[in-house]
Amino acid sequence: GQQLNQSPQSMFIQEGEDVSMNCTSSSIFNTWLWYKQDPGEGPVLLIALYKAGELTSNGRLTAQFGITRKDSFLNISASIPSDVGIYFCAGSAFQGAQKLVFGQGTRLTINP
């Protein structure tokens, strides 16, 4: 079956630093999404990508759909304390949420 490898698994940064994380798939995907999970809450959608090479921003967050269609990247600029949480990538080769595969998550910790 499809597998996602998300890295890094955890990050410890200083407030104000930029953050980069990525996901790679063992097969080609047609959809990539990035979710964020705050402690004690469910994941919240940040960005959805539907086209190879697509670059989409949401405030200080920017995500890209890799041109190989096997990877995606999320960047956070000028991190702030509320960026703390777990970031999940999710992807699918087929239409429909039931086909989504989730990465293991990147846990982001910020030192003020």
Next chain:
Amino acid sequence: NAGVTQTPKFQVLKTGQSMTLQCAQDMNHNSMYWYRQDPGMGLRLIYYSASEGTTDKGEVPNGYNVSRLNKREFSLRLESAAPSQTSVYFCASSERSSEKLFFGSGTQLSVL
């Protein structure tokens, strides 16, 4: 605006006990999902309901049953709980099979 509401928030069961996790959404979404989240792993789909009146197995359905009671409500039942079912359970909903999922805040279940 409540979104997706899950109950209970926490639950402790003994091996062999049964229980039902409740989920309701107020966004008029057609599709609803149950996921489990285990440490170091991504979200894994247990069951989903693409529309009212239909349910289908996801990646890890063994030991669970579901009921789509109406368009708003989708419950998950553990008939005979096992320690391997200790996990955090998330209900989610979306517009007709859209990958843009809206999650509840989760149920932390421990089976002793």
